[in-house]
Amino acid sequence: MEIRKSQGIVLSSRPTGEADRSICAFTREYGKKSFIFKGLRKSKKRAMAASEPGTMLELVYYFHDGRDFHIVNEFTIKKQYSDLRGNLEKMIFMFFLLELVDKTTATANPVPRLFDMLAAALDVLRETDRPAHLASFFALHLLRTEGVISDVGACKHCGRTEMQKFAIDFQDFLPLCETCAARFSITPSLSRSVLDFIKSSATKKFSAMNLDAASREQMLDMLFVLCMFVERYFNVNLKTKSMVLSKNL
Ligand SMILES: [Zn+2]
Structure with missing residues (x-):
């Protein structure tokens, strides 16, 4: 001992x-x-x-x-972070960040970088009025840190980079342009600004992101895809998902 x-x-x-x-x-x-x-x-x-x-x-x-x-x-x-309890939306997002780390990490496997990211995200959550943007940003970073996603830039089938609307394949988190998505009967629910958000999240700090470029609704669409991907990849059920994705908060 x-x-x-x-x-x-x-x-x-x-x-x-x-x-x-x-x-x-x-x-x-x-x-x-x-x-x-x-x-x-x-x-x-x-x-x-x-x-x-x-x-x-x-x-x-x-x-x-x-x-x-x-x-x-x-x-x-x-x-x-007990002061977050006065703000239902922020509290739900806090539980979501904690669950994401819980469900995507293995016991006794240290990832100091992820620890620092979570600590920083909880601090930012207290200050920000964009918790949905923060949660998307955090989830993308978590998946990159764990080596699960690679850089998203072009349609995985045709290589097109200019996409006004796109879908993300739940299997590998790679984008599909509108034309290719249609061929697989997938609805391209994500807009151009979401793709820009994903791209800039790879190189910028949260404080340097242009949060006005994507709306809260667009971020929730993105979070839905992120949740689907995480649940599939890690074979888990995210209990906080339905609360986070509720548009009535
Ligand atoms: Zn394509």
């Missing part, structure tokens, strides 16, 4: 046993791991906040090789 220290972002949390709480956290050093806080429900408010999804913690825990979970010995709350 050894004592380990790591930074983690709470992805999900649930009560367990008499007064314990179990969390799944994405740690910077060791990837996704499960932890147990002993007696947390009996203790103070601050301690309860430690197990809230989105919270960034510094954890000190006993590491047992081969165990599915680790007992937290000490913790410090680094950042909290």
Whole structure:
């Protein structure tokens, strides 16, 4: 048994046993791991906040090789996003970002770059009035970081780069121009501005993106495609998808 220290972002949390709480956290050093806080429900408010999804913690825990979970010995709350709870839309998007990381990463497989991206995205989510744009941007970066998608520029069949409308193949996340999509009976639901968004997201920071170029509705269309692709590729079900895609928020 050894004592380990790591930074983690709470992805999900649930009560367990008499007064314990179990969390799944994405740690910077060791990837996704499960932890147990002993007696947390009996203790103070601050301690309860430690197990809230989105919270960034510094954890000190006993590491047992081969165990599915680790007992937290000490913790410090680094950042909290409980203020997002006053904004339903932002809160839903926060849960979506956390679920995306949870469902696309393997246990105990560290991806420090993804940890930093998630931490940055949660900070931006607090400030931005474009959570749908942020979620699309984050999902695209996540898929690039995990090496799942390659650069999207031309129609996968005819190589055309000028596309007013296009579709994305759920199998490989490559675009199909209007003509090629029609040949496969696929509706080209995405507009030119979405393609520009995808392209510029590969080289620009979120703060440098022209967010006015694509509307919220266009971003939700893009997120729908992203969700379909992620569910298929990782063979998962994104529970927050229906809430995120709801146009009535
Ligand atoms: Zn084509």
